[in-house]
Amino acid sequence: MQEINTIKENTTEAISKIAEKSGEKLANIKENAVPAITNFVGSLKQNVGDNERIVSVVAGGGLITYGLSKGGLFGTAMSLIGGGLLFRGATGHCHVYKAVDKSTAAPTETRVHVQKSVTINKSQAELYQFWRNFENLPQIMNHLESVTVLDDKRSHWKAKAPLGYSVEWDAEATGEVENERISWHSVEGSEIPNSGVVEFLPTTNRGTEVRVTLTYEPPAGKLGALIAKLFGEEPSQQVAEDLRRFKSLMETGLIMNIKGQPSGRISEVAEEMSAKSQAASA
């Protein structure tokens, strides 16, 4: 709250400065407008993310300065636009976002929930069988190091984390309908409590719709930060890419890549050449 109050003060001050510089007429407006604005600001809900707020403040300030130095109708217009941006940045509230019901502000809930689907030109049975053998999953999920099946119900999962760390947990199948769905959750006491379901839905003539729903609770502290990195800033993007690899592997038998192809980039050429000479000398 301390911070928001400071921001409010700064906004008021900035608006005051604009008014002063723009002459007496504006000064009159200021007297009436500033208290009204101050009240108004307090009632606004934040819907602009932190980075965007910084950009808005910087851009807004720049436009005001530019506009005031230009003067005239154009300069005034620029200042007004700048004022709008400054306001948006300072308060974290954007009227346009509100009107379209959008928000880039960080959500307060820590539980991560992801749902993604992909259509694969294969039968339900083929896809189900691949997935049901959980040991196959590291082939399509880049962040997984290994999955070991312990028994009919339980499996041990190990995921790569940055800086050589890894995260492990045991999962238990909670429900299964052959060729249609598999659901699981992590066992009590896991570092990352998580659960998920994958469904294989038939289509008329387009193969099978695969729908994945995942929920996990990142722990607090250092481990939580590592896990956040592990799943990237956009966990739904990570799942989308896993599903894309699943589709490609099932449809074509491989996952297309270009790593290792030639280019004229000096670093890559040197790397390749030294690898070759090492191989030759060994």
Next chain:
Amino acid sequence: MKAVCWMGKHNVSVENVPDPSILNSRDAIIKITTTAICGSDLHLYNGFIPTMESGDILGHEFMGEVVETGSSITNLKKGDRVVVPFTIACGNCFFCQKNLWSACDNSNPTPTAQETAYGYSGSGLFGFSHMMGGFAGGQAEYVRVPFADVGPLKIPDGLEDEQVLFLSDIFPTGYQAAENCNIQEGDTVAIWGAGPVGQFAVKSAFLLGAEKVVLIDHYKDRLELAQKENENLEIINFDVDDVYTKLLDLTGGRGPDSCIDCVGLESHGSSPDALLDYAKAAMFLATDRIHALRQAIYCCRKGGTISIPGVYGGFLDKFPLGAAFGKGLTFKMGQTNMHSYMPQLLEAIQENKIDPRFVISHRLKLSEAPMAYDQFNKEKDTWRKVVLKP
């Protein structure tokens, strides 16, 4: 090996790079025997296509000899002569099986940029930016061909490289453009752009039964070549004649039944709308210049078809959707579904219905590519099609 690399806008050079190797079991390595520079390579050269990286190997029109195959390849063997389509397709996905090869779901390993820009990603392409998969191209001594069990077309003995090289892109591209016009008896087809794709579109339109074909450009040499090649062809030089008036005159006031835009995003012209496009593209207010497309839409008859093989990448400004709606036009466009056309067009070449060699203007060595790019970009009238030999 030697390879032609894009080092930046207006900067290509021949570099020593590592030889390609098999990266997937469905790959093959081809030793290039002949390759070509495409007009669309100039869009890369001129910096119009985003996500190019300095050092990328260029080239998507090439052919050669199979020297190595991945473990899953059974249709090709060492020594086979093949032409490779510029679009890469898996043959297994919904789109490939619907003959929409250029919409392949699985051949672009870096689809995110296209998904962000277009909603979904098309197939991977050789040597045409990382948005299109970042595949190393074929203006080189060797190239890796992914999904080699699906793309490469085997060439029988008795045909020279130059006769079949253009099956890799521009001949099927011109043909698909004409086929997209759904040409009926008595139809007139107007074609903007007398470059190689336009030249093949003219021949294809006649092959598909068009009664009258009109070619529009302002490069005299290119127009003359097309006239020499097609005796019934009408031409319009837009520096001399008003295109709309002339087209009305040639069609008894009806307008052409179909219009093909073989120009794409770097359209020329000196009318006010064309000059405005230059200014906006220069200021990044719009990315593509669309004078030819606007004119095609304006000239097309009611209920007609606009077919677009010319490449567009971004946003269009002042797109006359009102005219298109008012006349109930049909639009057909996109990268060529190469795999559908290559076998039948190879047959057309074997049966002497067409000899694609007529488009070639220059035969050079691979090492001369930097000069060729520069000249092709500047001297469009005389530099029509450059063929390179490694």
